[in-house]
Amino acid sequence: MLNSSPTTPNLVEIRDVYYSVGGRDIFKGLTLNVPRGKITAIMGPSGTGKTTLLRLITGQIRPTRGQVLVDDQDVSKLSRRALYALRQRMGMLFQNGALLTDMSVFENVAFPVREHTDLPESLIRNLVLTKLQAVGLRGAYKLMPHELSGGMARRVALARAMVRDPHLLIYDEPFAGLDPISMGVILRLLRNVNDALAITSIVVSHDVDEIAQVADLSYILAGGKVVASGTPKALKEDQSGLVRQFMNGLPDGPVPFHYPADDYFKELLA
């Protein structure tokens, strides 16, 4: 399944992508690369289109202009069949887990395997239990999704995302709303999974400190473009306005605290 002879050093390449929805421009010439075998973080203030970027990479939407290359294939030009074939080499962890609510934990993790292969039941069982063991939830295999805490649901979803050993694992806000312990667990899993399975990871997040611990490369998006990129350490030391504001969580700066409005005094005294 794994592409044995990678032709390019980048698994994902976004080339000069424009995308707008409802008359609003989300991306205006976005260009970024995701190197193979590394953890790449995509950061940026809310509403800069981080999730939209993931939807472009997974082929759920098509750019108005530009190319989205995954494994040297232009996602926006693929037929449905070819896109589904490509997606079989991807795994995605959704913000809320997106577990199928009518199935147990075991069946959720087994779902992609059952759908795409005819493996014997004993093999599926071993495969699923190994992945659940990796995320520490082998004991919970009988539970239903509504019986899981938020952190547990996300770990099950991670087991499901990696059950078919994908090339590319995509994490959408993996830390949002988690307690510190669960966050630590996910962080460690993220690093271990990436290194042990030799896969490429893309993490969308705005938890600057957490992501700095694991990412090999970070991009900061703003205004439809990449405004800064580099190792998390380099970004921390970057003194340019927006990067400094974002990395240090300053309330006001290039991204204004106030939503555009008329003059405050004038409005009060009117």
Next chain:
Amino acid sequence: MFKALTKLLGNAVAAFGAITWFLLRILSQVPRALLRPGLVIHQIHNAGALSLVIIMTCGLFVGMVLGLQGYDMLERFGSESSLGSAAALALVKELGPVVAALLFAGRAGTALASEIGLMRATDQLVAMEIMAVDPFRHVVAPRFLGGVIALPLLTMIFIAIGIFGVQLVGVQQLGVDQGTFWSQMRGSVEVDDVMQGLIKGCVFGVACSLIAVYEGYVAEPTAEGVGRATTRTVVNSAVMTLILDYMITAVML
């Protein structure tokens, strides 16, 4: 005025096109969905078996009311002995298929729409797509098939219980002769009448199930959107059922 009218017409045509396209996508996945009979059987259970109580209760009471009203009306012409045939024809050809479809839309249709809408709202449908599993094959087609198979069966059960209800009031309570009641019914209800009821049940099954899965699938992924989807399911199913009922009756009479 003219502008508004053309816009309305344009919207109607667009909606019709969208739902037809949706139906074609379902139909293209039906053979593959049938390869997993477990999923379809589960949905027949959801749409059919779980609607049994409401269908049977309502069937009984519709039949009993029909017995009372029918008897009262026929008695005025001194022909209360035809109660059996009159009530059976009404149930088999009209009341059975229509009321069963309306109940089905309220019980099973809303459940389908809200379930699929919530799957959309909680990213389950997108997650399936990312796992390269077509939601039409795994979610939409089995639910559609479940409804299509369940409603004709529910219709027949509704009619049978309804006739029992008529008999309960007409024969047991009001004293119509048992033998006359059944023999008149057997004499006047033809196979064609039963076929008409069955065909209506099948057509309403397709219409109501299609509307339910469509509304659920295109629902806005918010609490409000899912609520609106269930409302539209009931309203559109009811309107569609009655329009189709007129059309089928006009063609088949």
